[in-house]
Amino acid sequence: MSQPSPSAPSTTTSSAARKPRVSLAIATAFGLGYLPKAPGTFGSLAGVALTALYWTGLLPDKPFGHFAGDIHFDVSPTWMALTAIFSIALIGIAAASRAAKYLDTKDPQTVVIDEVSGQLIAYLGIGAGIPNWKYLLLGLILFRVFDIWKPFPARQAESLPGGLGIMADDWIAGIYAALGLWIARALGL
Numbered sequence: 488m489s490q491p492s493p494s495a496p497s498t499t500t501s502s503a504a505r506k507p508r509v510s511l512a513i514a515t516a517f518g519l520g521y522l523p524k525a526p527g528t529f530g531s532l533a534g535v536a537l538t539a540l541y542w543t544g545l546l547p548d549k550p551f552g553h554f555a556g557d558i559h560f561d562v563s564p565t566w567m568a569l570t571a572i573f574s575i576a577l578i579g580i581a582a583a584s585r586a587a588k589y590l591d592t593k594d595p596q597t598v599v600i601d602e603v604s605g606q607l608i609a610y611l612g613i614g615a616g617i618p619n620w621k622y623l624l625l626g627l628i629l630f631r632v633f634d635i636w637k638p639f640p641a642r643q644a645e646s647l648p649g650g651l652g653i654m655a656d657d658w659i660a661g662i663y664a665a666l667g668l669w670i671a672r673a674l675g676l
Contacts, residue, residue, distance in 0.1 A: 510585035520597035530599025534606025572607045579604050584650030601657040608661030612668030629667040633660035
């Protein structure tokens, strides 16, 4: 009986080679990153959709109470939104890191959770209240412009390691877009 050559592929799958299905699902915004044309824009549109759901009342828009023993406290919608944005950002770092490592690419085009996260940050510039569809559109346009342009320090943030580098440039673009939306709202546009 002959022995397999050392260069022959192993029949056992190592844990390092396993496909990180959950990370890929999150990193691609549940498949949007696999779209052949403009996956980043579709990732941004997922952020727009989440914001629209929040504004239209499909997500909670009033504080709700929570009891912890004898202590009662209210959780405001603003804190819920900030918690969701922060959670998506943290989960995005981990998912983008694993996806990039698996795909053996520093910033894979299929990873669009960074666009979702950055787009959500952009809408922080509107503040409280329910704006009209024009703010949704303006926020999308501003975010995409800043995401593509990558003004300082967004381009430099891309050199950060792993998922942090993938996510950070979009957070910066989101901050710039939020400032743009805040100015537009302050001017009454």
